[in-house]
Amino acid sequence: xxxxxxxxxxxxxxxxxxxxxxxxxxxxxxxxxxxxxxxxxxxxxxxxxxxxxxxxxxxxxxxxxxxxxxxxxxxxxxxxxxxxxxxxxxxxxxxxxxxxxxxxxxxxxxxxx
Amino acid sequence: xxxxxxxxxxxxxxxxxxxxxxxxxxxxxxxxxxxxxxxxxxxxxxxxxxxxxxxxxxxxxxxxxxxxxxxxxxxxxxxxxxxxxxxxxxxxxxxxxxxxxxxxxxxxxxxxxx
Numbered sequence: 281x282x283x284x285x286x287x288x289x290x291x292x293x294x295x296x297x298x299x300x301x302x303x304x305x306x307x308x309x310x311x312x313x314x315x316x317x318x319x320x321x322x323x324x325x326x327x328x329x330x331x332x333x334x335x336x337x338x339x340x341x342x343x344x345x346x347x348x349x350x351x352x353x354x355x356x357x358x359x360x361x362x363x364x365x366x367x368x369x370x371x372x373x374x375x376x377x378x379x380x381x382x383x384x385x386x387x388x389x390x391x392x393x
Numbered sequence: 394x395x396x397x398x399x400x401x402x403x404x405x406x407x408x409x410x411x412x413x414x415x416x417x418x419x420x421x422x423x424x425x426x427x428x429x430x431x432x433x434x435x436x437x438x439x440x441x442x443x444x445x446x447x448x449x450x451x452x453x454x455x456x457x458x459x460x461x462x463x464x465x466x467x468x469x470x471x472x473x474x475x476x477x478x479x480x481x482x483x484x485x486x487x488x489x490x491x492x493x494x495x496x497x498x499x500x501x502x503x504x505x506x507x
């Protein structure tokens with residue numbers, strides 16, 4: 281079964297600091313790598329996404345770095361704010377079987393005021 | 394407002410009972426999905442459907458059933474055969490064409506088996 285590994289499981293950052301969450305995948309048959317943000321009791325929402333032909337994508341304070349050869353990608357949250365406290369999931373979309381997504385186990389981020 | 398509506402938000406069930414979770418979308422998406430979320434395990438795919446009257450098993454389909462009689466609706470039945478049904482269930486939808494197939498999620502249904 282295709283897998284996406286994610287670390288750390290939980291992360292505590294001071295306000296204004298940089299939050300970094302890492303993911304790695306084991307199968308090359310992925311063509312789209314999104315990050316989802318989930319607040320307690322809510323469904324996940326798309327935060328930012330990248331394709332494997334791009335090494336970096338930035339949207340405001342959020343940046344994805346992608347290393348195709350290492351099969352790794354990471355989310356960087358600059359100037360972290362208490363409102364960023366949530367669970368973050370990385371995912372990868374397969375190129376077969378209906379192009380379904382495989383999700384990492386999630387990282388619970390807490391940003392201290 | 395366009396979106397995905399899941400109901401009920403909370404549901405309690407006695408062992409041996411079947412329960413059905415509702416999912417309705419007005420985004421005109423072709424594809425719909427059911428995921429199960431457990432602490433520390435991310436989201437696991439139960440069933441998905443890319444077109445009306447057709448659906449496919451996901452990674453953890455045992456003990457669950459679905460139907461897709463209308464484009465807007467994709468109900469999930471948790472049967473008594475599901476050994477550990479207590480979980481947070483998420484419904485999602487997406488376009489089947491396009492470049493991303495971004496998933497749009499509902500707010501979830503939390504099922505507790507007493």
